[in-house]
Amino acid sequence: AAFQAARRQQLQAHAPRLLSEPQSLALWERIVADSASGKELLNPAHAARNAQRSWQRLHQYQIPLHKAGNYPGEEAQAFAAWAQQFITTTQRSNWLDSARFASYLHDSDFKPDSDLIVYGFDQIVPGMQRLLKAWQAQGVSIHWLESASHPAQISVLSAKDSHAELNQAANW
Numbered sequence: 456a457a458f459q460a461a462r463r464q465q466l467q468a469h470a471p472r473l474l475s476e477p478q479s480l481a482l483w484e485r486i487v488a489d490s491a492s493g494k495e496l497l498n499p500a501h502a503a504r505n506a507q508r509s510w511q512r513l514h515q516y517q518i519p520l521h522k523a524g525n526y527p528g529e530e531a532q533a534f535a536a537w538a539q540q541f542i543t544t545t546q547r548s549n550w551l552d553s554a555r556f557a558s559y560l561h562d563s564d565f566k567p568d569s570d571l572i573v574y575g576f577d578q579i580v581p582g583m584q585r586l587l588k589a590w591q592a593q594g595v596s597i598h599w600l601e602s603a604s605h606p607a608q609i610s611v612l613s614a615k616d617s618h619a620e621l622n623q624a625a626n627w
Contacts (some may be wrong), residue, residue, distance in 0.1 A: 471551035471559070479552040483507045486540045492533040506537050513538075514554040515580035557582045561589055570596040 474482070483503040487493040496502050513523060520542075524535030545552065551559055567590060573579070579587070591597055614620035 471545075471549045473556065474545075474550050474552045476553065479554075480504065480507055482541065482544060482550075483510075483537070486537050486544070490533070490537060490540070492529070492536070502533075506534055509534060510538060510541065510552075511554040514558060515582050517581050517585070557586045561586045566590060566593050567595055570598060572598045572600055574600040575602055 480503065483506050484500055487496070487503040487506060488499045493499045493502065509523070512518075513520065520535060520538055523531060523538070525531075541552075544550075571587075571590070573587070587597055612623060614623055
């Protein structure tokens with residue numbers, strides 16, 4: 456128990472600051488706007504949002520950055536350069552964005568203190584699957600709850616006029 460407490464204190468002392476989504480987007484916007492390729496764009500803020508979204512997908516699906524940079528075309532090269540600048544800036548400032556949070560938890564051997572309930576996900580992306588499997592291997596119980604889905608009921612009604620239609624809508 457004492458070892459675990461000391462380990463937690465050590466992790467907390469060196470833990471990066473988690474950026475909010477708006478903070479992360481602001482950093483992407485600055486990186487894109489300050490880049491040579493960003494200065495040529497009509498809408499660098501839109502490119503930054505797309506870059507942030509691509510960055511999130513890379514991490515969710517565990518795609519190495521060098522693979523994205525190997526695609527032909529200026530867009531892929533620009534994204535790879537922006538992403539490298541994003542990495543450099545966040546490492547220098549000891550910041551962490553939500554896209555890399557699951558990997559950070561996995562790589563730092565973080566283990567939850569209690570069981571977990573997983574609920575409400577349409578799909579679990581590979582990055583999260585990896586983290587959950589690691590926690591299961593460490594003895595964390597993970598309970599998967601299915602959301603109650605009710606089949607949609609669609610009805611078509613007709614009304615003799617707009618007044619009757621409003622009455623039906625009000626009664627519904």
